[in-house]
Structure formats: C-alpha cells, structure tokens
Amino acid sequence: MLSIKNLQAKIDDKQILNGINLEIKAGEVHAIMGPNGSGKSTLASVLAGREEYEVLGGEVEFLGKDLLALEPDERAREGVFLAFQYPVEIPGVSTINFMKTALNQIRTHRGQQPLDAVSFLGLMKEKMKLVEIDQSLLNRALNEGFSGGEKKRNEIFQMAMLEPKLAILDETDSGLDIDALKIVANGVNKLRSKNNAVIVVTHYQRLLEYIVPDFVHVLYKGKIVKSGTKELALELEAKGYDWIKDEVSVA
Amino acid sequence: MSKDNQVLEELTSKEYEHGWTTNIETESAPKGLNEDIIRFISAKKNEPEWLLEWRLSAYRQWTKMKEPKWPNVTYPPINYQDVIYYSAPKQSAKAKSLEDVDPELIKTFEKLGISLTEQKRLTGVAVDAVIDSVSVATTFKETLGELGIIFCSFSEAVQKHPDLIKKYMGSVVPVNDNYFAALNSAVFTDGSFCYIPKGVRCPMELSTYFRINAANTGQFERTLIVADEGSYVSYLEGCTAPQRDENQLHAAVVEIYAMKDAQVKYSTVQNWYPGDKEGKGGIYNFVTKRGLCAGDGSKISWTQVETGSAITWKYPSCVLKGDNSVGEFYSVAVTNNYQQADTGTKMIHIGRNTKSRIVSKGISAGHSQNSYRGQVHIMKRAEGARNFSQCDSLLMGDKCGAHTFPYIDVENKSAKIEHEATTSKIGEDQIFYCLQRGIDEESAVALIVNGYAKEVLNQLPMEFAVEAQKLLALTLEGSVG
Ligand SMILES: Nc1ncnc2c1ncn2[C@@H]1O[C@H](COP(=O)(O)OP(=O)(O)OP(=O)(O)O)[C@@H](O)[C@H]1O
Ligand SMILES: [Mg+2]
DSSP: OEEEEEEEEEETTEEEEEEEEEEEOTTOEEEEEOOTTSSHHHHHHHHHTOTTSEEEEEEEEETTEEGGGSOHHHHHHHTEEEEOSSOOOEEEEEHHHHHHHHHHHHHHHTTOOOOOHHHHHHHHHHHHHHTTOOHHHHHSEETTTOOHHHHHHHHHHHHHHHOOSEEEEESTTTTOOHHHHHHHHHHHHHHOOTTOEEEEEOSOHHHHHHSOOSEEEEEETTEEEEEEOHHHHHHHHHHOSHHHHHHHHHO | OOHHHHHHHHHHTOOOTTOOOOOOOEEEOOBSOSHHHHHHHHHHTTOOHHHHHHHHHHHHHHHTOOOOOOSSOOOOOOOGGGSBOOEEEOOSSSOSSGGGSOHHHHHHHHHTTOOOSGGGSOTTEEEEEEETTEEEEEOSHHHHHTTTOEEEEHHHHHHHOHHHHHHHTTSSSOTTSSHHHHHHHHHOOEEEEEEEOTTOBOSSEEEEEEEOOSTTBOBOEEEEEEEOTTOEEEEEEEEEOOOOSSEEEEOOEEEEEEOTTOEEEEEEEEOOOOOOTTSOSEEEEEEEEEEEEOSTTOEEEEEEEEOOOSEEEEOOEEEEOSTTOEEEEEEEEEEOTTOEEEEEEEEEEOSTTOEEEEEEEEEEOTTOEEEEEEEEEEOTTOTTOEEEEEEEEEEOSSSOEEEEEEEEEEOOTTOEEEEEEEEEEOOHHHHHHHHHTTOOHHHHHHHHHHHHTHHHHTTSOHHHHHHHHHHHHHHHTTOOO
C-alpha cells in the first residue's frame, strides 16, 4: 500500500529525514518510535504534503500512485489521514460543519453523492459512539478551548468519519487519560481492516498494548535504525534508546 | 512564487459578478451642480416648495463645507461639477403597477436575483428597487398597507405623506451634519420610506435594492425609517453597480427614528463595484447612517457586510437618547486588491442605563487598507451606561493593512466600558489542517473566513446570510500569503 524509498527531506536548510525506507501492506499496523526530535512528525508531515518541508530525494508510492506528486488535499482525498500531534484551532467553524465539508469533498472525489443532512447526522452519531465523543463538543468551534485529550479524541472521531486507507497517528496517546487511551485505541481497532493500514507514532509501549502493531520501527536522526515486532517496543521501554544510539555510532 | 500566492493570484482575478449594464433609455440632468440643477431635480419630482427650500439651504451650507480629510483613505480630488446628479430610467411617470414597469428593468433586477414579481418572491421579503436615481417598483405594498405599514419610495412618500417626511427627515442626520450628508440633502433623488405604526410587528423583511446603472452618475438616495411605539421591523439593503473605469460617487443618507420600545434591525450587504485588480474604477461610497433611539427602551441594531466599493467611508451610528435604549453594530468589512475602507460606528449614550455593543471584523487582503474607526461617548446624564466593543482584524498576505482607531469619551463615572481588539493572520496551519482533511484551498479559506465572521453573519436574516457568506468567499478565496 505504501512504499517509502530512501526519502530525504529538509526544512529551512536543515535536513531532517536522511533516507527513510518503509514498506507497509494493507491490513498492517506499524509503530514508529524514537527519541524527541528524531524526525517522526517530520515524516508524517512530508507524507501528508506539508509545504514547508522540501523533499530532497527518494520516492513514495501510495496505492500505485506517486504520492509526492499530489497536492495535500488530493492525498487526503486518496485516503491519507494524519491525526495531528498538535491539532490547530479554527474559530467559528464547528467540527460538524468542518467534517461535512471534508466528507462531501472526499465523496465527490470518489464519485459518490454528497451526503444530505439527515444521512450525515446518522453517520456522525454512529461514529460518535465509536469514539465516545459528546455532540456538544462537535457543535463547538473546532478545537477551540478543547482540552488536550479532547483534541486527540476529536482527531480520532474525524478519522472514523473519513475512513482513510492510511491513517498516521502522531502521538495521539499523549495527553490522554487511561480511560480515553482505551477508548481511542478501541476506536482505532474497530476501524482496522484488511484494506487499510495504520502508522502509530508513539513514545509509549502502553498504547501498543491496546493497538497491537505488526511491526515496530525506531527512527533516529532521520533514519529507521532498527525494526522489529512488538517485543522491540517492550525492550525500548525497559532499556531506553541509548543502546540503539550506541549501535548506530558503532556501525 | 509560492503555491499559495499562485492561488491568490488566480482567485483574486475573479471578475466582479455584477459588472454588466442594462440598455435602458434614461433621462438625465446635465453634468454639474448649482441651484438650477437642484431646481431641476425638485421640479422633476414635482416637489412642494418647502422641500425645494430645504434642498437649496442644504446646498448653500454644503458650498461652505470642506470634504473630510481625516479618514484613512486616499483618492484624487473629486470634481463635483463632473458628476450627473439626476438620471432616471425613461418610463411614463412612475409605474403604478408592475405591468407598467419596463420589462428591461424587471429583467435587470431578475439578473441580480431579485424578482419584482410578487408571486416569485421569497415570501417574507418586500422589496423597493431603486435604479440610478429613482425607485422603479415596490412590492407587497397592499399586504403591508393592511397593517398600516407604509413602505414606498421616498418620492412617493413626499407626495402622499408629506407631514411624516417634514417631521422626520433631517431629524436624525441634520442637513449640515457632514459634507456628504449636506450634499445628499441638496441633491437626493430617491430611496425608501418606511413607517411602522404603534405596536405593529412588521411580518416580513423590508428591503431596498440599489443599483447604479448609468455612467458618470452619482447615486444619492435617502432612506427614512420611522418606528412608532412598540413596533418592530427588520430592514435589508443590498447594492451593486456595473464595472466602469471611472469612479462613481455614492453618497447616501439613512435615518432611523425609534420611539418608545420600538426595535429596528437594519442589515446591509454592500457589494458596489470595487474597481479592478489595479485599483481602477469602483464606487466611492460615502454614506451617513444614523439611528436615534428617541424613546425609552428602544433598540436599533446595525449589521453590515461590506465587500464592495473602491472606498468606503461609513459609520452607522446610534444616538441612545431614551433611557434603557440599546444600540448595536455588527460589521464585517472585507477589502482586497486596492480597496480602502474606513468604517466603524459611533455610540452616543445620552439616556440612563443605555447599552451598546460593537462587534467589528475587518478582513484585509491584497494591497488593501482596512480601518476600524469607532467612538463611544458616554454623556453626563448617562448614569449606568455600558458598552462592549470587540474589534478584530484578519490579515491575508503582507501587503495589506489593518488599523484600529477607537475613541472613548466618558463623562459619567458609573459607565462600564470594555474594549477588546485582536489582529491575526490566517494561519498556514489552519489551511493545512483543512487540506489534510480533503478540503480544497478555496473552500478552506471560505470556511475559515466565515468562521471568523460568524458572530456578525449570525445577525443577518437567513437568505441574506447565505448570500453574504458566498460574497465573502468570492471576495477572498485563496488570499493567503
Ligand atoms: N523550521 C525548522 N528549522 C530547523 N529545524 C527544525 C525546524 N522545524 C523542525 N526542526 C527540527 O526537526 C527535528 C525533527 O522534528 P520532529 O518534529 O520531526 O521530531 P519528532 O521526532 O516528532 O519529535 P517529538 O518526539 O518531540 O515529537 C527537530 O530537531 C526539530 O527541532
Ligand atoms: Mg513529533
């Protein structure tokens, strides 16, 4: 589904990604871990098409298409979804209105009819249940005055609404209390299928107990320096990153 | 050029939608302004002697006045002798019914989305359609008449309700109030008049639609709304003009008189031709709008969405004379390309426990300049007066300007005044967030801008709100730098 080859990218003359290679098949969940500043959010942003980042080399193929050639909104309509580490506030625009605009543009792109108000509301109610989010939150201006946890939950609600092929969750677990963490993980799990894939960026093994990954990768200085299965996450939790850093410097 | 800038270029090059002209025969006065022209206008309108005298006195005062230089706008000097002060579609006298109205005129308004045929109208809105200098049709007159509501063109009111006109015209905006008001008083040609009797709640929106058609013509209309005790009316005003290379002058006067416990809501969606991308042409919009809360417990609320005009100079104000009276001003002013707007409000608190609320949302893009100018004056007698002001500016790109000039005068210590102001830029982050959800850039900007202006748009009647949202989007889409 997603094939990243030797991806390099910079921002403001500082190269952050130094040759990333990653293969993700439909149905898989990949966890990406790594120390602060190693480039995890940068990778997510480059995949989503954020303009500030300049791709210096490499290729990204998504469902047979050259992802890097697409505009950010086209990528989204093709099925790439990014749950932001820091979701922004949009005053005066309710989540409901925002989602209606987004969903209908995506539907149009897929050759489907836009949803009328009634069907939209029906779909919304269903997804609200899935992530246990309250409608009063969705009536409010998008993310404005939301608590950290509410913002994250709102991201997952949006993911549930848009049903992406590839979801990238950038530290969706940070800021969540234990109950919320379970709810969010549960929501993600319910959306998992043979046809979609998830990239989970996290610092904590705890999330991976709920969203069990097929692979775990360690990103360090803009490169994937180690890959393994979920046991790798446990090892990192126990030992930290120093041994990996040592391995890298020895190599 | 960054991608955003490209989109900006593309979208701001969108043509003004209402730039066409209608081929109708018109009858005009010769160019220029003098006492003979005023006599000509007055005679054309078959006016009583007292009104001619009123005009002439206004003219004499005007000749001694100076054009205001304090607004934060620049334009070449206006040659007032180069303007045509009277232009009317040629039709035999004023049409008595719609069948008598020139079909070309009906078509003109239909093209603007305004049907003068009552059956086709959205129920709930009565329209007075004014083209160039004269009112061509007023709908739903009979229905309103049954309630004792008078809604007709200003000229007709002069003929049929001279005592009301004589009593209230100039009672809110005196002839010599300012340069443009004096000019209007001398040469005004038509406009709307509305009277709501005691205790009557007007069952439909009343609306005037102004259209400038003829070239080199100034439009000087007057609107007078009188709301008797305990009455209520919601009034709408819309306007467009053809695309022309030379600037055209529009100097209107709107007066609202509210008696005890009366409520008047006045909404404007102003979409005069703004000039082209280089700033050529466009309407100079110099307008005096004022409401007098004469009676206790009365309320006047102004809502404006200003998207057009090359220059906007406009301060819809409230004089809160009655005790416990309330004044409100909600405004969205958008400027793009080389547009200049200096707009805001004045809230004059005279009575006790008077309240005012100001919500102003400026949006500037391109090379435009957008100023909020507002005054809150609490007079000595205004015990317990309160004001709340919120003035926000949104910038798109880095070539435009936003300015805020708040003036506060307090002569009574019990007054409570709150003033908040913010300036922000449309964030790249906000746009990217929308894009990432599959929303294209145009829709993203429309969404964000409408969200920003929501508090004001919410004040508009439903159909107007939709139109206003579209207009905002159209004026600004993609203007991100
Ligand atoms: N505009 C910029 N100029 C220079 N360096 C930048 C800029 N923006 C980000 N960086 C740097 O890029 C590096 C990678 O940042 P990124 O946000 O991808 O890290 P991360 O792995 O997501 O970290 P965290 O775990 O803290 O979220 C950081 O060192 C950051 O300081
Ligand atoms: Mg990060």
